[in-house]
Amino acid sequence: MKYRKLGDTDLSLSVITFGAWAAGGWMWGKTERKDAVEAIKAAYDLGVTSIDTAPIYGQGTSEEIVGEAIKGIQRDKLQILTKFGMRWDLAKGDFGFHSKDNNGKEIDIYKYAGKESIIKECEDSLKRLGTDYIDLYQIHWPDSTTPISETFEAVAKLIEQGKVRYAGVCNYSAAQMAEAEQSVKLASNQIPFSMVNRGIEEETVPYCIEHHKAILAYSPLERGLLTGKIKPGHQFQEGDHRASHPHFTPEFIERTDALLNKIRPIADAKGASLGQLVLRWTVERPGITIALAGARNAEQSVQNAKSMNIELNEEELKLINQSVDAF
Numbered sequence: 001m002k003y004r005k006l007g008d009t010d011l012s013l014s015v016i017t018f019g020a021w022a023a024g025g026w027m028w029g030k031t032e033r034k035d036a037v038e039a040i041k042a043a044y045d046l047g048v049t050s051i052d053t054a055p056i057y058g059q060g061t062s063e064e065i066v067g068e069a070i071k072g073i074q075r076d077k078l079q080i081l082t083k084f085g086m087r088w089d090l091a092k093g094d095f096g097f098h099s100k101d102n103n104g105k106e107i108d109i110y111k112y113a114g115k116e117s118i119i120k121e122c123e124d125s126l127k128r129l130g131t132d133y134i135d136l137y138q139i140h141w142p143d144s145t146t147p148i149s150e151t152f153e154a155v156a157k158l159i160e161q162g163k164v165r166y167a168g169v170c171n172y173s174a175a176q177m178a179e180a181e182q183s184v185k186l187a188s189n190q191i192p193f194s195m196v197n198r199g200i201e202e203e204t205v206p207y208c209i210e211h212h213k214a215i216l217a218y219s220p221l222e223r224g225l226l227t228g229k230i231k232p233g234h235q236f237q238e239g240d241h242r243a244s245h246p247h248f249t250p251e252f253i254e255r256t257d258a259l260l261n262k263i264r265p266i267a268d269a270k271g272a273s274l275g276q277l278v279l280r281w282t283v284e285r286p287g288i289t290i291a292l293a294g295a296r297n298a299e300q301s302v303q304n305a306k307s308m309n310i311e312l313n314e315e316e317l318k319l320i321n322q323s324v325d326a327f
């Protein structure tokens, strides 16, 4: 495994960080709790010391699973990343969307990052995770109803109290990052990036490079699509959000498959899977610090962790980039 520092901070993360959204089941159909715990432990054994979760992932379930998986591991050998600002138990802030929880109960999700709410959310997360500090505490989505200064003054207070080590954002524009920076020093932005979703290269990547902010690339496997296993007509489990996601239409899947076929010979020559090649490429891109790779079981998390065992030379990177640019 390789490790990288987040910008100017002292926080070092494993380049493959375990993404625990699917582990919590919610929006991904069902995930077995036992499988999810094993996925995290097996990845840790291969050097994946950093785990990203959020309260909204399974409405507490993902954080509890992370808490269970890390029991017995020395706390300072791990980096725990979680989030705040998506409430399913409080109707305040920006309405996000309507959903069903893991038990089929209807829930309304709000993006809300008011001061009191953040302080409460942090206490709840610490309990579920079974720890007394969070390494990176990130706003999950912008909340237009709360001044950015109020949100990040609350995070600064949590840092002062030792409950949080560093502040981060997710899904923030460069302008929103600059505003948050007035209240607290930001370590990172967590934002979508994959071979078939490179919108951040226009504004976020240049801003983060210039201001020494880390980028945590989420959905680097494009939610499983870039493993090459999903074909048009794929039947997802009930409750899996991918069934209606625009990147899972037959046209998008076929276009992606054509790209994967172009780069497959490079993976084959290295005895690597397509997913491993994709992850390795992701962390070689300018400005990308970390790939947050989700997994439902140990087989997937082990394969993802081992992506860092392959090396790509300049010629190979050039060939892959040409195919990706032509997408």
Ligand SMILES: NC(=O)c1ccc[n+]([C@@H]2O[C@H](COP(=O)([O-])OP(=O)(O)OC[C@H]3O[C@@H](n4cnc5c(N)ncnc54)[C@H](OP(=O)(O)O)[C@@H]3O)[C@@H](O)[C@H]2O)c1
Residues within 6 Å of the ligand: 018, 019, 020, 021, 022, 052, 053, 140, 170, 171, 190, 191, 217, 218, 219, 220, 221, 222, 223, 224, 225, 227, 229, 275, 292, 293, 294, 295, 296, 299, 300, 301, 303, 304
């Ligand atoms: N801040 C945000 O707003 C935000 C948003 C999205 C994600 N994230 C973070 O980023 C993490 C990663 O993103 P993601 O989970 O959306 O997408 P991803 O990492 O691109 O894809 C994960 C999914 O791909 C499949 N997969 C993973 N490894 C595989 C392998 N080796 N072989 C075959 N299939 C494999 C699994 O689903 P199947 O087995 O069902 O195909 C898995 O759940 C999340 O867990 C979360 O921590 C953050």
